Amino acid sequence: MKLEIELTFCIFFPFLAGLLAYLTGRTCEKGENAGRENSRERARDAIVMVSVVLEFLAMGFVAYQNIHLGIAGTLELSDICGLGLYFTMDGFRSIYGCVAAFMWMMAALLSREYFAHLHHKNRFYLFLLWTLGATMGVFLSGDLYTTFVFFEIMSFTSYVWVAQEENRSALRAAETYLAVAVTGGLVMLMGIFLLYYQLGTVTIRELPQAVAVCGEKNMLYAAGVCLLVGFGAKAGAFPLHIWLPKAHPVAPAPTSALLSGILTKTGIYGILVLSCYLFSQDGVWRTGILVLGVVTMLGGAVLAVFSVDLKRTLACSSMSQIGFILVGIGMMGQPGEYGILATHGVFLHMVNHSLIKLVLFLAAGVIYMNAHALNLNDIRGFGRKKPLLKAIFLAGALAIGGIPLFSGYISKTLLHESIVEYGGGGLFQAVEYLFLFSGGLTVAYMTKLFVAIFMEKNESAIRQAEYDSQKRYMKPITIFALAGSAVALLVWGLCPHALMDRAAQLAQGFFRLEEAGHVVHYFSFGNLKGGLLSIGIGAAVYLLFIRRVLRNQKGEYVDAWPAWLDLEELLYRPLMLRFLPWALGGACRILDNLLSSPLILKTLSTVACIFCRILDSFVDGLVVLLRKTLYRDSPLPYERPEGNVLTESIGRVMNAFQGLGNRTWRRKKPVHRDYVHLAAVKNEQFKETNNIIQRSLSFGLLLFCIGLALTLLYIIWW
Numbered sequence: 001m002k003l004e005i006e007l008t009f010c011i012f013f014p015f016l017a018g019l020l021a022y023l024t025g026r027t028c029e030k031g032e033n034a035g036r037e038n039s040r041e042r043a044r045d046a047i048v049m050v051s052v053v054l055e056f057l058a059m060g061f062v063a064y065q066n067i068h069l070g071i072a073g074t075l076e077l078s079d080i081c082g083l084g085l086y087f088t089m090d091g092f093r094s095i096y097g098c099v100a101a102f103m104w105m106m107a108a109l110l111s112r113e114y115f116a117h118l119h120h121k122n123r124f125y126l127f128l129l130w131t132l133g134a135t136m137g138v139f140l141s142g143d144l145y146t147t148f149v150f151f152e153i154m155s156f157t158s159y160v161w162v163a164q165e166e167n168r169s170a171l172r173a174a175e176t177y178l179a180v181a182v183t184g185g186l187v188m189l190m191g192i193f194l195l196y197y198q199l200g201t202v203t204i205r206e207l208p209q210a211v212a213v214c215g216e217k218n219m220l221y222a223a224g225v226c227l228l229v230g231f232g233a234k235a236g237a238f239p240l241h242i243w244l245p246k247a248h249p250v251a252p253a254p255t256s257a258l259l260s261g262i263l264t265k266t267g268i269y270g271i272l273v274l275s276c277y278l279f280s281q282d283g284v285w286r287t288g289i290l291v292l293g294v295v296t297m298l299g300g301a302v303l304a305v306f307s308v309d310l311k312r313t314l315a316c317s318s319m320s321q322i323g324f325i326l327v328g329i330g331m332m333g334q335p336g337e338y339g340i341l342a343t344h345g346v347f348l349h350m351v352n353h354s355l356i357k358l359v360l361f362l363a364a365g366v367i368y369m370n371a372h373a374l375n376l377n378d379i380r381g382f383g384r385k386k387p388l389l390k391a392i393f394l395a396g397a398l399a400i401g402g403i404p405l406f407s408g409y410i411s412k413t414l415l416h417e418s419i420v421e422y423g424g425g426g427l428f429q430a431v432e433y434l435f436l437f438s439g440g441l442t443v444a445y446m447t448k449l450f451v452a453i454f455m456e457k458n459e460s461a462i463r464q465a466e467y468d469s470q471k472r473y474m475k476p477i478t479i480f481a482l483a484g485s486a487v488a489l490l491v492w493g494l495c496p497h498a499l500m501d502r503a504a505q506l507a508q509g510f511f512r513l514e515e516a517g518h519v520v521h522y523f524s525f526g527n528l529k530g531g532l533l534s535i536g537i538g539a540a541v542y543l544l545f546i547r548r549v550l551r552n553q554k555g556e557y558v559d560a561w562p563a564w565l566d567l568e569e570l571l572y573r574p575l576m577l578r579f580l581p582w583a584l585g586g587a588c589r590i591l592d593n594l595l596s597s598p599l600i601l602k603t604l605s606t607v608a609c610i611f612c613r614i615l616d617s618f619v620d621g622l623v624v625l626l627r628k629t630l631y632r633d634s635p636l637p638y639e640r641p642e643g644n645v646l647t648e649s650i651g652r653v654m655n656a657f658q659g660l661g662n663r664t665w666r667r668k669k670p671v672h673r674d675y676v677h678l679a680a681v682k683n684e685q686f687k688e689t690n691n692i693i694q695r696s697l698s699f700g701l702l703l704f705c706i707g708l709a710l711t712l713l714y715i716i717w718w
Helices: 004-024 034-067 091-114 121-139 144-162 168-199 204-212 217-235 244-250 253-278 283-306 310-331 336-371 387-400 407-422 427-454 461-469 476-494 496-507 525-546 567-596 599-628 645-663 675-717
Strands: 074-077 085-088
Touching: 004 034, 004 074, 004 121, 034 091, 034 121, 085 144, 091 121, 091 253, 091 336, 091 476, 091 496, 121 144, 121 253, 144 168, 144 217, 144 253, 168 204, 168 217, 168 244, 204 253, 217 253, 217 283, 244 253, 244 310, 253 283, 253 310, 253 336, 283 310, 283 427, 283 525, 310 336, 310 407, 310 427, 336 387, 336 407, 336 476, 336 496, 387 407, 387 427, 387 476, 407 427, 407 476, 407 496, 407 525, 427 525, 476 496, 645 675
Parallel strands: none
Antiparallel strands: 074 085
């Protein structure tokens, strides 16, 4: 028995359920059918809630059979997508599948109240369930090709989450998210091609044996780097983290919890596959991951300290916590107990971060539902007289800050001890200091959030009185979602040996680790010292920097982060939209000349190509500069306040026809509409919609062409 039916249900049922919910909830005409519309919405909501509960129960049943009964879970679909799809189960996949299903269930429960007065609910629930199926497909995948297929499905379905509000900021953030996802996916696909070409397999459990007999290590590094780019983009690792701080503030709070808590872990899942199955004993790879983790850990913490937006702070915090996990992955290759401590710490911090961000983002959703704001200056004092929400948020804040008796302390202690016990001085000593400092920054920015929302008073007395008067700010189903998530987090953290250590031992088979290691005394003085040191650093940063530097004389929080340090605007958009197409065009011309011309002609043609390209860009830039300075466009003799010649002509004709009607057949009920204005408005709406579509398609096609060009260049060159 291989649990084929159960695995099929867990992966593909959400896709069918999402389609059924969408068809059920399709809106009918309002008015006389309003009651019918409400019944459809209730039926759709019931389908969604039943679906996520069934998914959680099914995943729990599969995990029970796999872990406690020892039944191997495998599913092969050989006739799908050419190479077929392959899924498998083990302790790691079982536990994380249950975590994902639990988070989806709680996020869906909050969504009922969160979307009560919002639009596009049908679309939201459709892609909520489809992303659940895609995420399950990633975590249960048994080969990298299956991982890639569901990874891309997940990227496109979760894109709708970010664009849900359809305003300018949401569409721009969604564009950034999709750009990073598409670019990462194309580079990942190239890595899979290289890996399959070199090893002859992409099945995860077969990779170590194939690597052992592989003589060409450079090709493996090339494939590994390509795959790391794809997985790192989804994980939010530096420097591909740019989507995190922009997607979370505009996405609905329930999906922000999933984006931060689960979707980033699909990227970590891929990095674990690379580190444990391709480069398990490779010191260069481990060092690279370690350095990447340190930069991500520290960079995210610094961004969170400077942020004045609640959800943006939590998003930057996610980036930092991903860095903690990457540091642990970099330490996993160390021998003996050091590697065991790091392995257990990595897995437990993954689970901790998922559950913590579920609690914090759901609490942020409740704040936004009532305050309709996320800026700390606007929501200051919101939770002063809301003890339940205060306790729930505090549980998440203490856990992510690594405070003793909470779950984050356990996983961070394991990660810290793996660095301390290995020693080695130099790099590892610097890593330890930065680890403790980043932990201190975590305490500082979470203290900032808690104090601002639950302890300080709002500058506006009227707004503070409004906040204090809100008694029923959550419906029972929302209370259940938040309280249930917080209780799960507390129980998980209060039983470090019975639950957390046991779970880490069950999951270590995925990490190719057989030894369980010694029992860690988490609350000994030696282990408490690291946590207390981070707490002291956090207190100093909060009191001396946040309170004194990041607040003005009125006590308002100021956004002191330089705008020019936005990597997307500073580097990525100029690179992707200007330099890279220019460079690729020149590179393709150079390659063509090298392959088809004699040496002298090749050299001359190459130089001429580059020179002409430079002249072309220089002339274009010069024209733009002159038109913006010396040769500014002069105003036309007659400029229309709105619209164009066509809209004005159509509007005037319609106005004349309206005037004729008002004087004849509509004399008793005349109509007075400015059709010139209406035609101009319709024209602007059409242009805006067209620009959005063209911009999205052109940007996506450009990214596709870049990936295709790089692939073709590689094929031609090698």
